[in-house]
Amino acid sequence: GAGVSQSPRYKVAKRGQDVALRCDPISGHVSLFWYQQALGQGPEFLTYFQNEAQLDKSGLPSDRFFAERPEGSVSTLKIQRTQQEDSAVYLCASRQNSNQPQHFGDGTRLSIL
Amino acid sequence: GNSVTQMEGPVTLSEEAFLTINCTYTATGYPSLFWYVQYPGEGLQLLLKATKADDKGSNKGFEATYRKETTSFHLEKGSVQVSDSAVYFCALSLDSNYQLIWGAGTKLIIKP
Numbered sequence: 544g545a546g547v548s549q550s551p552r553y554k555v556a557k558r559g560q561d562v563a564l565r566c567d568p569i570s571g572h573v574s575l576f577w578y579q580q581a582l583g584q585g586p587e588f589l590t591y592f593q594n595e596a597q598l599d600k601s602g603l604p605s606d607r608f609f610a611e612r613p614e615g616s617v618s619t620l621k622i623q624r625t626q627q628e629d630s631a632v633y634l635c636a637s638r639q640n641s642n643q644p645q646h647f648g649d650g651t652r653l654s655i656l
Numbered sequence: 657g658n659s660v661t662q663m664e665g666p667v668t669l670s671e672e673a674f675l676t677i678n679c680t681y682t683a684t685g686y687p688s689l690f691w692y693v694q695y696p697g698e699g700l701q702l703l704l705k706a707t708k709a710d711d712k713g714s715n716k717g718f719e720a721t722y723r724k725e726t727t728s729f730h731l732e733k734g735s736v737q738v739s740d741s742a743v744y745f746c747a748l749s750l751d752s753n754y755q756l757i758w759g760a761g762t763k764l765i766i767k768p
Contacts, residue, residue, distance in 0.1 A: 547699075574754065585660075585745055585758030586700075599755075634700065636756075644690065645756060649699035 547648035568637030578634040662759035677731040679746035687748040689729040
C-alpha cells in the first residue's frame with residue numbers, strides 16, 4: 544500500500560522566490576499535518592487539517608506561509624518570498640483517526656540560496 | 657508547558673551491545689508516548705508507542721515502558737546491529753491536542 548508521498552524531494556530556490564510543496568496522504572486518512580525540521584532538531588508543528596478544514600495554523604512562522612487542502616486529500620504548503628531561515632526539511636504526516644499514529648512522508652528538503 | 661527531553665547524541669556502540677536512549681517528558685494531562693526512527697535519507701517511521709502508564713511498546717527488538725512516576729519512556733534494545741544506526745526521536749501527544757511534541761533526536765551509531 545502507498546504511504547505518504549511528498550514532492551519534490553529536494554527544492555533549491557533563490558531568496559525571494561515562492562515555493563510550493565505537495566503532500567499526498569494515505570488514502571482515507573482524515574487528518575493531515577505539516578512539520579518543519581531544522582538540521583539536527585526534532586520536527587516543529589506548523590499546521591493541521593481535518594479533511595479540508597484547517598483547524599490549527601498556530602505553528603506557521605509568518606504570514607508568508609500558507610497551507611491548503613481544498614478537497615480533503617492532497618495538501619500544498621506554500622512559502623512566499625522565501626528567506627534563508629526557511630531552509631529546512633518539511634514533513635507531512637497523515638492519520639486515519641485520533642486513535643491511530645501519524646504516518647510520515649520522506650519530506651521535502653528546501654534550500655534557500 | 658509540554659516538552660520532551662532526550663539524551664544528547666551521538667551514541668556510539670559496538671554491534672551486539674545493549675542500548676538505552678533516555679527520554680523524559682513534561683505534560684499536562686495523560687500523554688501517549690512514541691518512539692520514531694529516521695534512517696539516513698528516509699522519513700520518520702513509527703517504531704513503537706504506549707498510550708497509558710505501565711504499557712510497554714515493542715517492535716524489532718526495541719522496547720520502552722511508559723513510567724508515569726518518573727515521567728520517562730526510555731528506549732532499550734538488548735543487542736544492537738549495524739542496521740540500527742539512525743536517529744531516534746521520542747515524542748508525546750495529548751488527547752486534547754493532536755500535535756506531536758518532539759525531542760531533539762538522538763543519533764545512534766553502531767560499529768561492526
